[in-house]
Each structure stands twice: as structure tokens, then as C-alpha cells.
Amino acid sequence: MSGLRIALIASARFPITEPFAGGLEAHTWGLAHALHHRGHHVALFAAPGSDPALGARELPVRTAVLSAEARSDGSMPGRTWMQEHHAYLGLMLDLARDGEHRFDIVHNNSLHYLPVAMASALRVPVVTTLHTPPTPWLESAIQTHDACPVTFTAVSEFTASAWKATVPAARVVRNGIDTGFWKPGPGGDGLVWSGRLVPEKGPHLAIEAARRAGVPLKLAGPVADRAYYEERIEPLLGEGARYVGHLDRRGLAELLGAAGAALVTPCWDEPYGLVVAEALACGTPVCGFDRGALAEILTPDCGLLAPAGDVEALARLIPRTMGLDRRAARRRAERFCSLDRTADAYTALYQEVMR
Template identity: 85%
Template sequence: MALIASARFPISEPFAGGLEAHTWWLAQALHRRGHHVELFAAPGSDPVLGARELPVRKTALSDAARSDTSMPGAAWMEEHHAYLALMLDLARDGEHRFDVIHNNSLHYLPVAMASALRVPVVTTLHTPPTPWLESAIKAQDSCPVTFTAVSRFTAGAWQATVPAARIVRNGVDTHFWKPGRGGGDLAWSGRLVPEKGPHLAIEAAQAAGVPLRIAGPISDRAYYEDRIEPLLGKGARYVGHLDRQELAGLLGSASAALVTPCWDEPYGLVVAEALACGTPVCGFDRGALGEILTPECGLLAPPGDVLALAELIPRTMKLDRQAARRRAVQFCSLERTADAYTSLYEEVAR
């Protein structure tokens, strides 16, 4: 099978975000099950995946084209060219090389050009509706793609455009994400960008009087310098962009994990990772977080309400760590995800 990933970020540690981490784990799980997986991803992706990395080609536009008034940003153009070259390659002879193509990217071209392929295409919806992807679906009288969504919330958001998306939640490897001893500082992990709201996590932890460690890539430098750095100290510490082993240690040692989305979180892989480490979660009730958490393993405050979140932190720290671990094993495991995708691949390949 072919697994289409991000052309912008390599599928390697430390991961640029949850999408890259999910793709890495899914490729690992499928490989362990005996599937031959070819990964279409950015150069520099992890060779340990057991799949042959096929670096996508970047465009070499003429000076005239680059100076044209219609020229978009260079990054947008390079990503467009990468997926265009990939889809044309698959249209030529993809049916002789693959039984199924799984589009795990956020780009519109694998959907827009699926009808040119003679091999079934599965696309996972990782985000709320975007104009480019919605356009790619609606431009076709009958879109030949089989869609999955990472949560019931995300499936509902796409209902008007994709009425029959199947729900296949992202999973975490519960053999790797093991229970920790807990009892330490609070933890927050993810991309440091406004929509993830780490500044609100700092404010809530400081209001509750509990130390907080923050981990993740600084994806928006201006936001970090303007909103995060001034809040550090007073019990809040940025510990860097951690690899998965270091992140598992951070989450496992935490007394609770804070999750503070300022957008409708489509799934929330960091929630599943924390639960697998036996760490209860305290967060904002946005997007799919309410699907993952139960009162036994996590507590949710109204969106954006820092004081309400702060009040829930001491209660969350007292929740049963074994209940958090059980929820991850029963609801968020990578094995469940791999089972669902394997069954779907077999179905569409028939």
C-alpha cells in the first residue's frame, strides 16, 4: 500500500506535530502486521519505518514564472508541485504497485485527482473543513474517495460535504506509552501556536499554584516571544522540543496534563498519550476532547475559561491513574486504529 504523508515536514523525531507522529506510528503498526508500506513524505523521514522513503520533487520554476503577479508563496508552490508530481506518478501505473492508497496528508490534490487513479483511495479527515479540500470534493459529481474521520466531532463537521465518513480514531501505542509514577509538575505538550493555547495553560497553572512544564516545537516564533516567554518563571518552564522517549517520561511523571485548545480540536493525540501514561487530563471542552475523556480520567472546563480550568486542576490531580490508563487501552490504542484501517483496506481493495 501507499501512505501519503506531509510534504512539508519529515516523518521523523522530534515530530513537527500530531499528524506526523500519527503517520509514523501507523506506518510502524502496519509494517509489523506484514503490510508492505511505501511512504510518500518529505525528505529526511525516518528510515526505521521499514518503508521505502520516496522524496517528493520540488519545483524549479523559471524566473519569469516566479516574477509573475499570480505567483503564490514559495512554500505553497513547492507543496503543490510535490503532490501534483506524486499524483501524476500514481496515475501512470499506481495500480501495478499498490492495492490501496491511504492519503494521510492535509493536501487537496490527492482527493482532487483520485478519479485519475485506478487504485482505491482512502483519505483521513484530520481537520475541520478547509476550502481547498471541500472544493476538491464538491468539484466531482461522485468523489471516488473513501473518507474516514478521526473523531465523531470531525465527522459531524464534514457531514454536509462527506455524509458517510467512517470514524477511525488516531491511536497510541500503549506498549510504548507506559504508565508513569505521576506526582510531579503539571505537563503541557504540543505545537506552540495560538490555536493550542499554551499561554492559557500557564495562566491556569499559575492561578492554581502548581508548577507546569511545557514541551513542543516553537512553530510560531512571534507568538512564543510575545505570549509565552513573558509568562515563564513563577513555576512555568519550557523544556524544549522532546523526542517521544523524553515526552513519555514527561507525561508519565506529571500529576496531570493540561490541554488548552483555542480551536475545535479534531481529535487530540496529546490527550491519548497522557492517558496511556496514566496521567489524567484537565482541559477545555472543545472539539473531540469530550469524546476521549470520561469523568474518571479527565475534567473539562468551558472553552477559554482560565479560572474554571484552574479550579479543576487540584481535582484532576486526584483522579485515578489506573482509570486513565484503562481508558487509553480500551479507547485510544494503536491496535484498534490498525485493526480498523486494515479492515477498511481489505474492503476497498475488493
């Protein structure tokens, strides 16, 4: 079976385009490209401003004309929530009308609950990827069905385990990166941290660890929480720590490849950690906190992990990490983190579900 017609549902909050707002957007972009290159017909339903090369269709957001009484109601949610709800509701109603004539499979790669809650209204199979720890909205959507018709995957064994009470049989399909694009770099004598600058990613702890180790650090990524950045990151910059901005893939690959090691400092249970895969593909060993799925990706020859939140232990591991073999890091990325593996696994799953 080839040439599947795939409806790929993405984020309605951030466009699927460079520079990416986060790992979810980067993963969706890569998966859409990989499936297209395999001869499938991918219709990406995504936020306005998404990469036109993907053939993205904007989620059908209609601005609700709300009365003054509705706007003043105490139960009125925020504007962003209403826009997302309206977008996914419109999309699912559209797919329920005649989606089976246009698509062979619907892959929900968003974090929203409506594609799951309304899956039984569709006459086409639905696959949903679990990208985060359990959320109340999504757990509620799953439980609205006596037997949920959705096939679930999880981005790591850790994430599958976290969802086990609600989704006992989620198949693990790990996110992947294009190892043909993310190529080995020469390394260097400094450190790099990349990702969204938000409290749960812990960039302030990366700065503290690098400073204790006496190694310069460059940080890259979108400032997704302005107050956090101004209060916790800006005061720590200088003295070897520098923020280099929100880079596109090419700029980020050059930065990662020129570092001696990458710091990954999650303050939450990281469901996967695309930044780990990107660093390894560039030949850069990883030094991080042992939280979430990081231990699934890393092996002792390409990365070292400190106890969660232990900045002093992380600092002590930095020199050892910088001495690890860069070729081992690259091999790990090729064998475990490649986008080809991800796309092949999803293609096989689509065909299985359709049968």
C-alpha cells in the same frame, strides 16, 4: 487477505521522524509501523528527512525554474505552497501512470487537496483521512467529482460531523498511540502541557491556569510560531512555568508520566487530540477546555473539562484532576486510544474497499 501493498501519503512539509513536528506526523509514523508489523508492505511517501526505518520515499519535489515574469506576477503563491503543490502533483501523476501494478490501496494521510482532486485518475482505490475541520481547498477538491471516488474516514465523531455537509458518510477511525511504548509513570505534584507552541493550542492559557492554581507547569513541544512564542509565552515563563524543549517520544513519555495532570487548552475545535491519548496512556489524568473531540476521549474518571477559554474554571478543576485515579486513565487509553485498534480498523477498511 494479508500482505497488502499500501501507498501511505504523508505530509510534504515536515519529515516523519522524531522529534515530531506535530500529532499528524506522530500518527503517520505510528500507523506505518503498525501496518508493517501486521505483515503489510507500506510505501510511505513523505518529506525529505523522514525516518529511514519506515522505508520512506521522498515526495518527488522538482524545483520549478520560474521566469522573472512569473516570479513577479501578483498571483504567484509562496515558495512553500509551490513546493508542496509540485510534490503532490508529481506523486499523483506517478500513481496515475502505473500505481495499480505497485499498490492495492492508496491511503492519503496528508492535508493536501491534490490526492483527492486527482483520485479519479488512479486505477487503485483511495482512502483519505480527515484530520482537520473543513478547509476550502479540500471541499473544492471533493466537489470536482460528480461522485467522489474517495473513501473518507474522520479521526473523531466531532470531525465527521463537521464534514457532514460535504462528506455525509465519513467513517470514524480514531487516531491511536502505542500503549506498549507509552507506559504509566509514577505521577507527581506538577503539571505538564505538550504540543506545538502555536496560538490555536493555547499554551499561554495553560500557564495562566497553572499559576492561578499555584501548581508548577512544564511545557514541551516545537516552537512552530516564533513570534507567538516570543510575545506570548516567553514573558510568562518563570514563577513555576518552564519550557523544557522539543522532546522525542521517550523524553515526552517520561515527562508525561511524572506529572500529576496534563493540561490541554485548545483555542480551536480540536479534531482529535493525540496529546490527550498520550497522557492517558502514561496514567496521567487530563484537565482541559471542552472544545472539539476532547469530550469523546475523556470520561469523568480520567479527565475534567472546563468551558472553552475559561481559565478561572480550568484552574479550579486542576486540584480535582490531580486527584483522579491514574489507573483509570491508563485503562481508558488501553480500551479507547490504542494504535492496535486504529491499525485493525484501517486494515478492515482497506479490505472492504478493495472488495
